[in-house]
Amino acid sequence: MSVTIKDVAREAGVSVATVSRVLNGSANVSEASSKLVHETVKRLGYSPNFLGRNLRKKETNVILVIMPTSEHSLYGTIISGMQEYAGKLGYDIISAAYNNVADNEERQLNMLFNRTVDGAVLLGTSMSAQKLNELAQNYNIALCCEGVEGADVLTVAVDDEQAGYDAAKVLIGLGHKKIGLICVDSANVSSRKRENGYLRALRDSGLEVKDEYIWRGSYEAHNGADAMEHFMSLDDKPTAVFAVSDLLAVAACKKAQSLGLAVGKDISVMGFDNISMCEMFTPTLSTVSQPCRKMGEFVARKLIENIGTDSKDAKFYYMGHDIILRESTGKI
Amino acid sequence: MSVTIKDVAREAGVSVATVSRVLNGSANVSEASSKLVHETVKRLGYSPNFLGRNLRKKETNVILVIMPTSEHSLYGTIISGMQEYAGKLGYDIISAAYNNVADNEERQLNMLFNRTVDGAVLLGTSMSAQKLNELAQNYNIALCCEGVEGADVLTVAVDDEQAGYDAAKVLIGLGHKKIGLICVDSANVSSRKRENGYLRALRDSGLEVKDEYIWRGSYEAHNGADAMEHFMSLDDKPTAVFAVSDLLAVAACKKAQSLGLAVGKDISVMGFDNISMCEMFTPTLSTVSQPCRKMGEFVARKLIENIGTDSKDAKFYYMGHDIILRESTGKI
């Protein structure tokens, strides 16, 4: 059933070396041999076994993407961007989700250790900076979307601190002076950076930072609802809320609506990520947009450059973000 | 940099065969050797090269998932289910999206041809039944979520015809007699089957089938809006609408709302898929739910069974669906 290069060589009456040369587009091969080999390949339905090839060449031309979950559309877009760029250079992108289980992530990293892939891009990771640094010494890895503090590893992400700052500043510009924040526990780097930006914006504008305006939880939707319920139970309620993810923002909006508030009028809400739901929700959701496609292309480019060289680039590259204003935010 | 089985053998003072035996959990190896090898492996930081192993064993223990797009959360859940099951049997799942470009799909299939994976699951495909049948003769493939008519290939999906029937029947049960359908062009098998189910339900209930109540377009959101606009421009407007995807349904709802209608009262809308947006949208969306996780587990099981045997199972397995009623549907 499985036809090998030997079969092709025998059938074509040439050596395996010649077949290999033809298939790899080598220069020194006659027109006649080339044609003959191509015909034979077609006739036998031969397809080269990449295990053999990769074993010999010590490269696979495959990049692995490891992500916390495959149910986040953001990641899909990043991967799509990676494919766009990497495909042109003959690289394939494959992906695996670890569903927020550290064990799964470790297991998926095995593809790196066992040489099944040439490099890996981590869209969020459960690993420590130390572990990442060790990894980066022996393998080609990159972080995308979410950096890890202290990790000396190639990273591509938006400037979360600045994005948090800009988001809060926009709300302040709309006249809001009491702004709530829905974030996740501080182990999450991007959330903490966005929080820092939010804090800087308030201070910059001479606004008081109130503990009761900062809600910490998880990325799960119910957390957005809980936050909004809390904010609305305060005597001095915020007039605007910034959430570190769209899902949290939407859940917060829903809760506000169920409390009889008009989102965009009575209360302004700003999210983060610009997922497709932002445009479907009523009211449409203002948010901070990450250039996912671009980030994917860029991280693919940098990682592939690293794969091809000994001097590894371990810089942190910031990509520009955008504030998108829709119906969920309004002047006070 | 790269440490091989030879290095381990030399360092441990045993043969490569012994190292291999220890690593593969073979029976015939002494306690002492085993311990020694394990220590050496750890000390040298050895990780077996799977290219060598797989080449030799002619199997990779990897299953590839190919999907039309990675931006559909349904697929993420299916993959998650596959991982759950396959992981226990030592299989890894990797995935690739072809972004609705047939060329990409063909390219990703190369991983099958070049023996980089043991089998593939297609969550929707651009290939013809004939091509699939050829493929299935030489490789282990399965269809999931979306069947292809005439393809004699292992398939796992809900009974779309029955699901369409049930959805329409529920609307009829709520008192609706004028029911619009938003579907996509008939080349799409699952959409056409759902349409057939819808038609059967109407006829079953003695309701007239009106051409102007059937809107055909694409899976893109704007199509849902266009459909609703069309329905509401009719003299005799439908009182309920069934859409073959949640995204279409949500877009239709939004359009209805912008026309001043109260969804769930003035007009009922039912979607398909039960994506997370259903619960976030206002009103929450009634829909048909596919058992994604279960489907993933099941297709993984059947495909792995096929991989391990010569008699390939090429049956079509139906998985049960559920109608989930939320706020977007109401009695007339």
Add this chain to the structure above:
DNA sequence: GTGAAAGCGCTAACAC
């Protein structure tokens, strides 16, 4: 321009 042959890292049959 072409072929013979070595060898990538591993497993498994065989011999002891």
Add this chain to the structure above:
DNA sequence: GTGTTAGCGCTTTCAC
């Protein structure tokens, strides 16, 4: 219980 060795399918050096 362990070692020797052939060979998985391929690329590439070397010789001609």
